[in-house]
Amino acid sequence: MEDKTEENKELVPIFIMGKRYEVPSSLTIQKAMEYAGYQLVRGCGCRGGICGACGTVYRFPGSYKIEVGLACQTVVQPNMYLAQIPFFPATKSLYDIEKIKPNIETLMKAYPELLRCLQCNTCTKSCPMDIEVMDYMAAAMRGDIARLAELSFDCVMCGLCTSRCPAEICQYNIAILGRRLYGRYIAPSAVHLSSVVQDVEKGKYEQMLRGLMDTDEEGLKNLYNQREIEPEQADENWIPQDRTYL
Numbered sequence: 001m002e003d004k005t006e007e008n009k010e011l012v013p014i015f016i017m018g019k020r021y022e023v024p025s026s027l028t029i030q031k032a033m034e035y036a037g038y039q040l041v042r043g044c045g046c047r048g049g050i051c052g053a054c055g056t057v058y059r060f061p062g063s064y065k066i067e068v069g070l071a072c073q074t075v076v077q078p079n080m081y082l083a084q085i086p087f088f089p090a091t092k093s094l095y096d097i098e099k100i101k102p103n104i105e106t107l108m109k110a111y112p113e114l115l116r117c118l119q120c121n122t123c124t125k126s127c128p129m130d131i132e133v134m135d136y137m138a139a140a141m142r143g144d145i146a147r148l149a150e151l152s153f154d155c156v157m158c159g160l161c162t163s164r165c166p167a168e169i170c171q172y173n174i175a176i177l178g179r180r181l182y183g184r185y186i187a188p189s190a191v192h193l194s195s196v197v198q199d200v201e202k203g204k205y206e207q208m209l210r211g212l213m214d215t216d217e218e219g220l221k222n223l224y225n226q227r228e229i230e231p232e233q234a235d236e237n238w239i240p241q242d243r244t245y246l
């Protein structure tokens with residue numbers, strides 16, 4: 001006779017670091033771990049698929065395949081065996097972006113192991129963001145900074161590619177160097193941003209910021225609640241009525 005409650009019917013077995021738990025089938029891996037009693041101090045940041053802190057590997061019984069996902073974005077499935085990889089040691093080069101050039105020599109000097117890439121595609125298969133990691137590595141090896149930056153744009157630096165690379169390369173730190181070089185030297189500068197930066201340097205916002213720092217909590221709440229909010233249907237030309245700081 002069926003004796004499960006409605007709630008129990010929705011429970012599924014999962015294995016967290018080898019130990020069996022029954023968790024609601026609608027939960028993400030992250031919430032399921034908390035449901036099972038884990039307190040996530042590391043390996044948990046934005047909870048929204050942005051920070052990359054929650055890289056997770058899992059397998060199903062009888063399958064050779066290692067699956068990957070972000071714990072905050074991946075819903076549990078029955079009988080998954082999982083472990084989070086909250087941090088994976090990575091090579092990280094130090095450089096002064098003002099003193100380097102956007103070329104292949106810079107990439108090679110910062111990460112000489114780049115040339116060890118076998119083009120095996122394991123990194124692409126390990127990426128929870130569906131990024132063509134092998135292709136951006138190929139762009140890096142060609143010194144094509146713009147392509148490296150473009151292909152790696154959605155990287156959340158979770159480290160899953162690095163954890164599986166047979167050439168022991170840290171792809172995401174190479175990619176962020178590429179994006180920094182692209183932003184500093186290759187991308188056309190945004191005119192409106194340059195003018196705001198000039199305003200900042202001239203001290204246009206100093207008085208306003210000092211005023212905010214001198215305002216008590218209640219005053220800050222009032223300012224926040226009374227601020228002019230962009231209408232939901234506003235087009236890109238919308239500007240607030242108070243243009244004091246524009």
Ligand code: SF4
Pocket residue numbers: 116117118119120121122123124133134137164165166167168169171
């Ligand atoms: S996993 Fe490593 S060796 Fe393989 S393609 Fe990616 S970077 Fe190259």
Ligand code: SF4
Pocket residue numbers: 052126127128129130131133154155156157158159160161162171172
């Ligand atoms: S490229 Fe690597 S570090 Fe970036 S999101 Fe993909 S697996 Fe994570």
Ligand code: FES
Pocket residue numbers: 043044045046047048049050051052053054070071072073156
């Ligand atoms: S907690 Fe930030 S991506 Fe999952």
